[in-house]
Amino acid sequence: MNDNVLEKLKTLAESAKYDVSCASSGTTRGHKAGMVGSASGWGICHSFAEDGRCIALLKIMLTNYCMYDCAYCINRRSNDIKRATLSVSELVELTMEFYRRNYIEGLFLSSGVVRSPDYTMERLVRIVKDLRTVHRYNGYIHLKSIPGASRELVDEAGLYADRMSVNIEIPNEQSLQALAPEKDFKSVFTPMQYIKQGSLQSIEERKHYRHAPRYVPAGQSTQMIVGATPERDKDILTLSSALYQDPSMKRVYYSGYIHVNTNDTRLPAVSKPPLVRENRLYQADWLLRFYQFSVDEIVDDAFPDLDLEVDPKLSWALRHPEKFPVDVNTADYELILRVPGIGVKSANLIVTSRRFGHISSWQLKKMGVVMKKAQYFLTCRELPIRTIHELTPERVKRILTKGSNNSMNTQYTIQFPDD
Amino acid sequence: MIAYKYDKSFEGLLSAVFEAYASKKFPDVLLGENDLPPLFCDEMVEIVTDEERSTRVWKGLERRISKSALYTLPDCWLSELPDVDMLIFRYIRKAIDASQSIEMNFGDPDVMQLAKIWRSVIKERERVMQFVRFQKTADGLFFSCIEPAFNVLPITLSHFIDRFHDQKWIIYDAKRDYGFYYDLTTATEVHFDDKQWDDRGFLSESVADMDEKLFQQLWKGYFDSMAIKERLNPRLHKRNLPVRFWKYLPEKR
Numbered sequence: 001m002n003d004n005v006l007e008k009l010k011t012l013a014e015s016a017k018y019d020v021s022c023a024s025s026g027t028t029r030g031h032k033a034g035m036v037g038s039a040s041g042w043g044i045c046h047s048f049a050e051d052g053r054c055i056a057l058l059k060i061m062l063t064n065y066c067m068y069d070c071a072y073c074i075n076r077r078s079n080d081i082k083r084a085t086l087s088v089s090e091l092v093e094l095t096m097e098f099y100r101r102n103y104i105e106g107l108f109l110s111s112g113v114v115r116s117p118d119y120t121m122e123r124l125v126r127i128v129k130d131l132r133t134v135h136r137y138n139g140y141i142h143l144k145s146i147p148g149a150s151r152e153l154v155d156e157a158g159l160y161a162d163r164m165s166v167n168i169e170i171p172n173e174q175s176l177q178a179l180a181p182e183k184d185f186k187s188v189f190t191p192m193q194y195i196k197q198g199s200l201q202s203i204e205e206r207k208h209y210r211h212a213p214r215y216v217p218a219g220q221s222t223q224m225i226v227g228a229t230p231e232r233d234k235d236i237l238t239l240s241s242a243l244y245q246d247p248s249m250k251r252v253y254y255s256g257y258i259h260v261n262t263n264d265t266r267l268p269a270v271s272k273p274p275l276v277r278e279n280r281l282y283q284a285d286w287l288l289r290f291y292q293f294s295v296d297e298i299v300d301d302a303f304p305d306l307d308l309e310v311d312p313k314l315s316w317a318l319r320h321p322e323k324f325p326v327d328v329n330t331a332d333y334e335l336i337l338r339v340p341g342i343g344v345k346s347a348n349l350i351v352t353s354r355r356f357g358h359i360s361s362w363q364l365k366k367m368g369v370v371m372k373k374a375q376y377f378l379t380c381r382e383l384p385i386r387t388i389h390e391l392t393p394e395r396v397k398r399i400l401t402k403g404s405n406n407s408m409n410t411q412y413t414i415q416f417p418d419d
Numbered sequence: 420m421i422a423y424k425y426d427k428s429f430e431g432l433l434s435a436v437f438e439a440y441a442s443k444k445f446p447d448v449l450l451g452e453n454d455l456p457p458l459f460c461d462e463m464v465e466i467v468t469d470e471e472r473s474t475r476v477w478k479g480l481e482r483r484i485s486k487s488a489l490y491t492l493p494d495c496w497l498s499e500l501p502d503v504d505m506l507i508f509r510y511i512r513k514a515i516d517a518s519q520s521i522e523m524n525f526g527d528p529d530v531m532q533l534a535k536i537w538r539s540v541i542k543e544r545e546r547v548m549q550f551v552r553f554q555k556t557a558d559g560l561f562f563s564c565i566e567p568a569f570n571v572l573p574i575t576l577s578h579f580i581d582r583f584h585d586q587k588w589i590i591y592d593a594k595r596d597y598g599f600y601y602d603l604t605t606a607t608e609v610h611f612d613d614k615q616w617d618d619r620g621f622l623s624e625s626v627a628d629m630d631e632k633l634f635q636q637l638w639k640g641y642f643d644s645m646a647i648k649e650r651l652n653p654r655l656h657k658r659n660l661p662v663r664f665w666k667y668l669p670e671k672r
């Protein structure tokens with residue numbers, strides 16, 4: 001280790017940082033005798049970058065040289081940027097030393113494609129194998145599979161990685177091919193299939209034989225870039241919802257397009273990434289996974305894009321006044337969960353507490369319900385009757401968005417809620 | 420008005436509960452050994468911390484509320500908040516007197532309040548797990564200094580032992596001036612008079628490992644490169660990484 005590594009590390013971190021998936025969640029591993037480290041179920045953010053994003057993992061590329069030329073990528077072949085390559089041993093040592101100092105939860109490893117997909121993938125596999133078998137490293141590993149890598153290598157990687165990912169990046173095949181001529185949906189979905197099959201097979205084997213090897217125990221994830229191509233939110237969310245049908249698909253990430261290659265006319269010259277839209281997509285994704293919404297309740301042909309002014313749950317409620325008001329003292333859990341301003345936690349609290357007696361608006365507030373929003377959509381005995389029906393959806397929307405116009409232009413909170 | 424005076428330990432508090440039920444006289448205020456009695460104090464009871472009595476109260480509670488609810492009480496105690504003892508006292512009293520378990524009755528202000536305190540203690544525990552930064556010493560020990568808002572080190576030990584079980588380490592609470600030393604088998608409480616670190620918790624060069632500085636630089640270099648400049652967001656940054664922890668973080672040096 002020397003100062004030379006510092007330069008390489010900076011260059012490669014710089015190149016890797018646009019990949020947004022920060023979560024290291026999903027695996028729980030207590031320490032094993034003779035092994036170093038553990039992974040806790042939800043993953044710990046050890047630091048936060050100045051853009052507010054969680055730093056849980058050493059997110060790094062083995063190399064940022066690449067033979068491909070994807071229009072949206074800072075590392076593409078035709079860009080004149082600083083290039084660097086770490087050796088296998090340098091990367092392994094960095095991971096171990098950072099981990100032992102409690103800087104990180106684990107490693108997020110990716111790479112540009114050099115020589116061939118398999119040549120590159122083979123090196124990535126060597127790193128994760130070295131960490132696990134030589135250094136007895138038991139922390140978290142997320143490995144980005146190289147598009148087009150062979151099944152053997154993907155399968156081997158799956159034995160050492162906690163999670164693997166293959167990024168879709170562009171949610172429509174024509175758009176993808178226009179921007180990334182060397183890629184198509186097949187090169188993305190084939191390794192996804194390998195990962196899915198490997199994971200299902202291992203789950204099956206472990207039912208019969210406890211010591212059968214685990215295969216990407218934290219499943220797989222993917223990412224889509226938002227705002228680089230003309231796809232609507234409906235296209236994006238429909239694809240997400242289809243991806244979530246695969247039980248090994250744990251997270252879809254949305255990354256607001258950043259115009260890194262300013263000279264490329266195939267891409268929109270946006271001055272700022274579409275952060276509000278990105279945030280709305282995460283909220284919609286959240287509704288799909290935890291609030292029992294189906295995708296066509298959130299977006300459809302008449303309503304193909306998410307409302308930027310209000311979150312998708314409130315937007316649904318405003319379009320469905322007939323479902324409200326919900327009586328928190330009697331309604332089913334599923335309905336309570338649909339009330340804007342009530343989250344999973346407070347819905348659970350309401351359902352468990354109401355057995356002890358009627359719930360008042362004061363108690364709702366104490367339970368974390370955002371009454372400012374919720375008051376128009378619920379009743380609980382003593383509340384004045386000023387619901388969405390008396391006020392009309394239009395007025396409720398006006399009241400709830402009043403004064404928030406400024407905050408939409410200023411910095412927006414991005415949330416990466418963990419599983 | 421009845422006041423109880425006790426040694427401000429959790430066992431002491433449980434002994435006070437025992438006393439209250441034995442004498443059927445419940446305190447209106449709880450005082451530490453050096454606190455002055457309030458005005459209009461009719462009676463002052465001195466509580467002796469007694470292991471047998473506190474265990475009996477604990478065992479009794481085990482029958483009335485679930486284990487997970489019970490264990491939130493000593494966690495809340497670690498908050499060291501000025502009135503937390505009275506709150507726990509009232510909670511225990513309600514738990515003993517109620518005909519069914521009170522733990523889920525979040526309509527009760529005390530139950531709700533303790534649940535809130537517990538969440539903030541657990542949050543602080545998580546922050547320690549997040550923001551501890553070890554520095555390696557020349558003899559291979561990993562050292563860290565931190566100032567948590569609540570006294571949470573004891574409830575982080577199982578995590579650190581699990582994760583770093585093959586390296587010796589010290590985690591030191593600079594605010595309360597004590598820490599824990601893990602020697603590859605157990606973690607024991609330690610206190611240092613002669614401190615080998617500066618006021619920002621950094622080891623002096625004579626005791627640090629040769630490569631320690633380099634790894635701190637590597638980490639800081641990595642940290643700085645990670646921020647996407649199109650998305651800089653100091654407010655969110657500070658909310659997630661509270662300024663009170665910056666002092667001890669090599670990346671914020």
Ligand code: SF4
Nearest residue numbers: 066068070073076112
């Ligand atoms: S293959 Fe990956 S690294 Fe290479 S240009 Fe495309 S997105 Fe960038």
